[in-house]
Amino acid sequence: DIPLTQSPSFLSASVGDRVTITCRASQDISIYLAWYQQKPGKAPEVLIFGASTLQSGVPSRFSASGSGTEFTLTISSLQPEDFGTYYCQQLNSYPLTFGGGTKVEIK
Amino acid sequence: EVQLLESGGGLVQPGGSLRLSCAASGFTFSSNAMSWVRQAPGKGLQWVSSISNTGETTPYADAVKGRFTISRDNSKNTLHLHMNSLRAEDTAVYYCVKCGGTCQHSRFDVWGQGTLVTVSS
Numbered sequence: 721d722i723p724l725t726q727s728p729s730f731l732s733a734s735v736g737d738r739v740t741i742t743c744r745a746s747q748d749i750s751i752y753l754a755w756y757q758q759k760p761g762k763a764p765e766v767l768i769f770g771a772s773t774l775q776s777g778v779p780s781r782f783s784a785s786g787s788g789t790e791f792t793l794t795i796s797s798l799q800p801e802d803f804g805t806y807y808c809q810q811l812n813s814y815p816l817t818f819g820g821g822t823k824v825e826i827k
Numbered sequence: 828e829v830q831l832l833e834s835g836g837g838l839v840q841p842g843g844s845l846r847l848s849c850a851a852s853g854f855t856f857s858s859n860a861m862s863w864v865r866q867a868p869g870k871g872l873q874w875v876s877s878i879s880n881t882g883e884t885t886p887y888a889d890a891v892k893g894r895f896t897i898s899r900d901n902s903k904n905t906l907h908l909h910m911n912s913l914r915a916e917d918t919a920v921y922y923c924v925k926c927g928g929t930c931q932h933s934r935f936d937v938w939g940q941g942t943l944v945t946v947s948s
Contacts, residue, residue, distance in 0.1 A: 752932050754934045756872075763922055763938035763940055763941055764922075764938055765938070766934050766935060766936050769927065769933065769934035769936075770934075807872055809874075809935070811931055811932055811933060813931070814877075814886040815886065815888050815889070816930065816931070817874065818873065818874065819871075821871045
């Protein structure tokens with residue numbers, strides 16, 4: 721198994737802030753990492769795949785980078801609709817695993 | 828429009844069985860691998876199982892191996908999850924997920940709305 725560690729687990733930021741979430745894998749997963757956003761009571765939605773490729777329709781304020789074991793998701797200017805929980809997922813090998821999540825609150 | 832519609836959730840006693848179904852539409856079902864992901868109340872996401880587009884390859888999470896069986900009917904654009912020997916810790920919302928081609932080395936690009944499975948006496 722490849723555990724993923726996300727940090728922070730919670731963050732509170734203001735509209736317009738730059739926000740960064742980190743995901744660390746216990747072993748090399750190349751670029752096979754995706755990021756998802758989940759709002760309360762809703763299914764997750766993919767934001768980023770292949771570590772840095774923006775899913776079609778996702779606002780350009782979302783970006784991501786990394787390879788190997790260290791990955792980051794950045795929201796360049798936090799918007800009110802960006803609240804929710806963000807998860808990373810490794811798709812390098814089975815079992816596919818998710819990080820524990822980062823809950824983002826808008827101040 | 829790509830849609831995934833789960834059904835079959837509900838209340839079941841420990842040790843019981845349940846079959847979840849997922850009706851897919853809006854894409855070529857037989858070309859895409861599919862997965863099930865679950866989320867216990869107030870908890871994070873947990874991958875359960877995946878199935879290749881032909882149904883030949885079916886990896887499982889250790890927590891469900893030997894108890895759950897994933898299957899698909901490409902003629903009916905339907906995905907199933909057969910769950911046996913259910914335990915309290917299987918209580919969760921179960922999501923049907925479309926993979927972007929394969930699941931490994933790709934992404935989970937479309938999610939259903941989820942169906943709640945509650946295991947309790």
